[in-house]
Amino acid sequence: MPDKIISREGLLHIAKLARINLLPAEEEKLLHDLQDILNHFEELNELDTSKVVPVNGGTYLKNIFREDSYPLGSRQGAGKNQFPKEQGGFLKVPPVFKKSEDKA
Amino acid sequence: MTISEFNKGLRNKEFSASEAVKKLYQKIKSEDPTIGAFLTLLPDLAIAQAQKIDSVIAKGENLPPLAGVPLAVKDIILIEGQACTAASKILEHYTASYDATVIKKLKEQEVIFVGKTNLDEFAMGSSTENSALQITRNPHDLERVPGGSSGGSAAAVAAGFALGALGSDTGGSIRQPAAFCGVVGLKPTYGAVSRYGLMAMASSLDQIGPFANSVEDASLLFQAIRGEDKFDSTSTPADDGQDLIAPDFSALKNMTLGIPSEYFESGMENNMAKAMEQVKEQLQDLGVKFVPVSLPHTKYSLSTYYIIQPAEVSANLARYDGVRYEGVMPAEYLPNDLQELYFESRGKGLGAEVKRRIILGTFVLSSGYHDAYYKKAQQVRALIVKDFEDAFQKADVIFAPVTPHTAFKIGEKSNDPLSMYLEDAYTLPVNIAGLPGLSIPARVKSDMPIGFQLIGKRFREADILGLGQLYEKEIPPPSL
Numbered sequence: 248m249p250d251k252i253i254s255r256e257g258l259l260h261i262a263k264l265a266r267i268n269l270l271p272a273e274e275e276k277l278l279h280d281l282q283d284i285l286n287h288f289e290e291l292n293e294l295d296t297s298k299v300v301p302v303n304g305g306t307y308l309k310n311i312f313r314e315d316s317y318p319l320g321s322r323q324g325a326g327k328n329q330f331p332k333e334q335g336g337f338l339k340v341p342p343v344f345k346k347s348e349d350k351a
Numbered sequence: 352m353t354i355s356e357f358n359k360g361l362r363n364k365e366f367s368a369s370e371a372v373k374k375l376y377q378k379i380k381s382e383d384p385t386i387g388a389f390l391t392l393l394p395d396l397a398i399a400q401a402q403k404i405d406s407v408i409a410k411g412e413n414l415p416p417l418a419g420v421p422l423a424v425k426d427i428i429l430i431e432g433q434a435c436t437a438a439s440k441i442l443e444h445y446t447a448s449y450d451a452t453v454i455k456k457l458k459e460q461e462v463i464f465v466g467k468t469n470l471d472e473f474a475m476g477s478s479t480e481n482s483a484l485q486i487t488r489n490p491h492d493l494e495r496v497p498g499g500s501s502g503g504s505a506a507a508v509a510a511g512f513a514l515g516a517l518g519s520d521t522g523g524s525i526r527q528p529a530a531f532c533g534v535v536g537l538k539p540t541y542g543a544v545s546r547y548g549l550m551a552m553a554s555s556l557d558q559i560g561p562f563a564n565s566v567e568d569a570s571l572l573f574q575a576i577r578g579e580d581k582f583d584s585t586s587t588p589a590d591d592g593q594d595l596i597a598p599d600f601s602a603l604k605n606m607t608l609g610i611p612s613e614y615f616e617s618g619m620e621n622n623m624a625k626a627m628e629q630v631k632e633q634l635q636d637l638g639v640k641f642v643p644v645s646l647p648h649t650k651y652s653l654s655t656y657y658i659i660q661p662a663e664v665s666a667n668l669a670r671y672d673g674v675r676y677e678g679v680m681p682a683e684y685l686p687n688d689l690q691e692l693y694f695e696s697r698g699k700g701l702g703a704e705v706k707r708r709i710i711l712g713t714f715v716l717s718s719g720y721h722d723a724y725y726k727k728a729q730q731v732r733a734l735i736v737k738d739f740e741d742a743f744q745k746a747d748v749i750f751a752p753v754t755p756h757t758a759f760k761i762g763e764k765s766n767d768p769l770s771m772y773l774e775d776a777y778t779l780p781v782n783i784a785g786l787p788g789l790s791i792p793a794r795v796k797s798d799m800p801i802g803f804q805l806i807g808k809r810f811r812e813a814d815i816l817g818l819g820q821l822y823e824k825e826i827p828p829p830s831l
């Protein structure tokens with residue numbers, strides 16, 4: 248059983264991909280928990296699955312199409328009031344690029 | 352009281368819907384502060400709906416069988432215009448902008464929605480302790496958890512705050528709390544009930560289902576919510592050849608139940624094993640036959656599930672970015688850029704278990720690890736599906752426990768995620784295979800409620816609900 252599957256650097260990289268800020272205490276606990284959980288997953292290597300077709304999704308249904316139709320509903324814009332900030336009919340978010348990058 | 356008794360009382364004018372609602376809220380106001388089943392109560396909606404029903408009855412017009420039935424709804428299913436938090440800080444101020452399909456269908460049945468119930472944050476957990484908003488206690492013992500993730504819904508029905516409830520089950524989140532709280536819980540076949548308006552957690556596993564006081568009530572609720580929906584492409588048309596409400600009991604007595612040896616070998620506490628033996632004898636007395644079956648890949652279910660489920664979680668929960676669904680950061684917070692807002696909002700707004708699963712899911716999907724974990728798990732999933740297909744060659748229905756023991760104490764497992772994950776060992780293979788599973792209170796003497804599980808073939812809810820109704824009709828509840 249490998250004793251270390253995920254390193255601290257690895258965890259921080261994954262947290263960055265997941266867009267989550269971690270506090271130092273959270274980092275410690277997560278490193279420990281993930282190591283436990285990933286070690287448990289090692290049991291799957293007991294199984295030879297080289298000839299098994301993976302199951303994708305939970306259903307046997309395939310290619311669910313419907314006729315194109317308009318309108319499906321009149322709910323467009325219903326989620327707009329869930330945005331905290333709005334200006335002149337536009338949804339307001341912080342700048343995508345940092346101010347310093349703007350100047351560069 | 353059951354739904355049919357309520358319906359009869361209403362039609363015979365033994366009580367009005369308004370009186371019933373008023374009494375119910377008095378009970379909730381005095382008892383729920385101790386139990387903590389509800390996150391939001393909907394008295395305005397409920398009273399208006401009750402008055403509408405009373406005026407229809409006064410005119411002597413007909414009503415659907417679920418009319419006026421007070422129901423609780425897990426706070427991860429949307430009701431238009433009402434708060435829906437998923438018990439998460441990141442959605443604490445969110446108001447739903449549309450009705451889930453199950454809500455729309457139940458509104459057509461003229462039910463009364465009493466309130467929204469507590470859950471483990473985003474339905475991740477087995478005790479409802481992961482709720483970021485409050486603790487829910489088991490009505491049978493306030494020191495113990497109600498189970499989870501639909502713990503609030505199970506507790507609401509067990510405490511008599513509602514005649515039924517909706518929950519969602521991704522790895523056992525309906526059946527396990529039903530067993531812990533001594534009520535009936537049904538996880539329908541994957542695709543039997545539309546998930547439109549259920550906040551997506553793990554899309555290849557999630558399913559909505561009912562809680563109730565009896566299997567007949569669960570059947571009534573399932574009948575009302577099932578069927579194809581153009582807004583959920585995984586939903587399938589209801590098989591109307593199945594009689595859910597008035598089953599053919601003599602045919603059901605000829606059924607063969609499979610006993611999977613892997614479920615009974617180890618892991619169960621003594622009182623649970625003894626109760627399963629008693630239930631088996633009760634069912635045999637009714638004429639049902641038992642045959643041994645084997646589900647050889649059962650031991651790999653936990654690892655399979657905890658790879659696939661977090662992987663899907665990490666994708667589905669990317670939408671909670673702190674911009675949509677109302678923000679989580681204070682108004683005076685001014686980030687330098689958009690990414691900083693995402694990182695801060697998710698860091699502050701998501702709880703420990705949710706972060707753990709997002710990180711785990713991101714890891715198993717990440718470059719270099721995808722084949723070793725995610726693809727491997729999908730392959731083992733195929734083996735688990737095949738196990739059940741083979742077992743159903745020999746048996747009509749599979750008999751199993753729901754939980755390895757009765758409800759545990761609050762705080763007992765909350766710091767050890769792996770031991771919490773092991774709680775679902777008997778329920779999550781059913782989700783992996785997309786099958787229907789029914790948790791029924793065992794009619795045996797016990798200090799805390801014990802549930803047993805009937806697992807059916809795909810879309811054969813009629814088999815397990817029919818057998819459950821047979822059990823409740825013929826086996827008397829234990830005398831206290």
